[in-house]
Amino acid sequence: MTEVKVDPRIIRTRKLIMDAFMQLVMKKEFKDITIKDITTGATINRATFYYHFTDKYDLLDAVLTENLMTNVLSEIMEHDELNKETLTQIFLSVTKFQTDLSNQCRRSFEAFTSTIEKKLKDALLGIFSNLLRDSYEIEEELCHISAVMLTWAIYGATIDWQQNSQQSPEAYMELALPILMKMYDHPIHF
Amino acid sequence: MTEVKVDPRIIRTRKLIMDAFMQLVMKKEFKDITIKDITTGATINRATFYYHFTDKYDLLDAVLTENLMTNVLSEIMEHDELNKETLTQIFLSVTKFQTDLSNQCRRSFEAFTSTIEKKLKDALLGIFSNLLRDSYEIEEELCHISAVMLTWAIYGATIDWQQNSQQSPEAYMELALPILMKMYDHPIHF
DNA sequence: CAGTTTTTGTCGTTTATACGACAGATAGTG
């Protein structure tokens, strides 16, 4: 597929930087992590950092897409029909990802949420759009609006569960599911 | 102490090469390991190998002194008196090192023995010379000869135990010890 | 608030590594 030959030095150094960053993020607060901390942990020169990333936010973005979120993103994307099971599994994938990462990076997780939200919503919008377009006879515009609101609704549910709910994600989903399903079950136009 | 600043790239690349080599040596026979095998495992360019080592024998030498033999060599060196216990512990250190490494590198160990023998004898000669010179009133020449023969005798014993003995190293040593001790217990000259 | 220290980006120069190519040496094959 996309087999561009990348200089092995770049692969190694990027990995050194990312690994060092992930180590730091598990103990320190994101805002207290300096570039020097990262490059020291990676045993590379500080100037080299800027050869790979513009700043630590850029690095965070790369670490999320290339490491921390790869599993949850591929789990979200692997469904091929929009139904009960798909919605439930997506909800479970996202909530599990969030609780796991927040446990792993107790001090830094808060700083990640905004970037994570953006990436997850992108993924959700993408999969919902595709599934609606493929499986239902809906005009493009309606399809888009449904996907947008499904995305925000299910993502909002994961946040609410995380912050306000005492019950299991499965139990929470039993309440949310009927509402979500009504959002895309449009009568077919003639 | 000897704190010369070494370019971190050199440290990292040397480690990559050595680690890859140690991985290979655990499964393959030394003579069947090519430079390409090593550099592929280390994810470095083949030409870079020659920047660090002249050939795979040079690499083997470095891996032995800097990794595989560091423990046994420091165990040998840490004694400060020539007596029963010292000789026994040295014998046990060496035999344990040999059996462990030979189990770890079943196919390659045979190719290592000559280099290992050289290094171990150097260490043994060094420690025996020092201990004899410090603790006994012996002329330098006698001291040297005693150290040489002690070295060969105890090293030969480890090889014999390894190849021909069914008993425990401790039991073997009970027989060898009295002979070894006679080798340096010279009457003091007046 | 002023004064100090730390951190951030950036730059120029030096060094290490990547890469492809090469001839000679070794090994494998019919």
Added chain:
DNA sequence: CACTATCTGTCGTATAAACGACAAAAACTG
């Protein structure tokens, strides 16, 4: 034995990484 393929060691060139220095920004301190 000849033939082919693989491996070795070396070279020149391009790129990445190291290093020290710098000014500006940010954070800290009294």
